[in-house]
Amino acid sequence: MLDPTDLRLLNVLQKDAHLTAQELGEMLNLSPSQAGRRRQRLEAEGYIKAYVARVAPDRLGLAIQAFVQVQLGIHGPEPARDFARLINSRSEVTGAWTLTGEADYLLRVYCADLGALHRLIHEVLMPHPSVTRVQSQIVMDQLKQDGPLPTDTP
Structure with missing residues (x-):
């Protein structure tokens, strides 16, 4: 069970790990040892999954961010596993979700240019035997950066 201090700690760590x-x-009005023990407990209990660096895509030459919706024509455990293997093998796919509604998957991708996005769609995704439709939306501007999870709600 998380208490208000745990929630504040999670909030602070999401902003600066x-x-x-x-x-x-000092920030939580705890002794350093208490703060350290709370952090270790939250790590051990799985509330904190990892500490990562947020890298600037443009500095890596990744000028295109897009969301790609994929619809499968064949459903079932094996086609789903096969498609999951495909997207997990592609570094340009940085996030993937299964959805309700018309699209079965939503992929977040980063590519160097439009040609790379085109190749991903037409040479990798579309040839997959289960895929029947791919629709992409190119991000023009990201108004809000990926942020911390809300810790003020139960």
Whole structure:
């Protein structure tokens, strides 16, 4: 069970995971050892899954961000596993979700240019035997960066 201090700690760490136990303690009105123990407990209990760096796509030459909706014509466990293997093998696919509604999957992709996006769609996704439809939307501007999860709701 999370108490309000745990929720504040999660909120603070989502914004800056480099904070020391000393800094966390000062922010949360805890001793450094208490702050450190709480962080370790949240890690051990699976609330904190990983610490990662957020890299600037444009600095890596990834000028195109797009969302790609994929509809399968063949459904079942094996086609789903086969499609999951395909998208997990592609580094340009940075996120993938199964959906309700017309599309079966939503993929978030980053590509160097429109040609790379075109090749991903027409040479990788469309030839998959289960895929019947692919629709892409190119991101023009990201108004809000991927942010921390809300910790103020139960």
